[in-house]
Amino acid sequence: MGVDIKSLVPINEISNEAGDIAILTALKRLEAACGEEDIVFRIGGDEFVALTNSENKEYADEIVKEISSHNGEPFKYGEMEIPLSLHVTSYKIEERVLKYSELFSAMQRKLDGVK
Numbered sequence: 001m002g003v004d005i006k007s008l009v010p011i012n013e014i015s016n017e018a019g020d021i022a023i024l025t026a027l028k029r030l031e032a033a034c035g036e037e038d039i040v041f042r043i044g045g046d047e048f049v050a051l052t053n054s055e056n057k058e059y060a061d062e063i064v065k066e067i068s069s070h071n072g073e074p075f076k077y078g079e080m081e082i083p084l085s086l087h088v089t090s091y092k093i094e095e096r097v098l099k100y101s102e103l104f105s106a107m108q109r110k111l112d113g114v115k
Contacts, residue, residue: 001063002107003030005046006071006085018077022046022084025075029086033066035059043104047111060090087111 005011005026012019023046030040030050039051052060067088074081089110093103 001050001052001060001088001090002111003048003050003067004087004111006087008046011082011084014077014080014082018080018082021075021077022082025084026086029067029070033063038063043100043107047104047107049103049107057090057092064088064090 003026005022008019008022011022023042026046026048027040027042030048034040034050035052037053040048042048050063052063054060067086071085072083074083076082091106091110093106
């Protein structure tokens with residue numbers, strides 16, 4: 001799964017600390033939606049990956065659905081409540097050995113809607 005925070009730049013314009021909280025909130029949403037055996041990590045500024053060993057597409061679709069169901073829910077920054085939405089997509093990686101650059105490129109293409 002590839003995950004990207006929607007509109008992180010305006011959040012960072014409020015403050016870098018608000019952007020950091022947005023990143024941590026996104027990571028927590030991912031971890032909460034994924035299973036214990038799944039691997040979740042941040043690969044770039046506002047981009048994350050969740051890897052699962054499951055061959056079940058429905059499993060991945062449920063994770064996407066769960067993460068997306070929280071879109072628009074705010075996080076607190078001081079007295080402010082800032083809405084946070086994530087763009088989430090799932091895809092199957094066919095390669096048996098995968099380099100970081102290949103994973104990042106594949107995820108970016110998928111998030112951008114390119115095959």
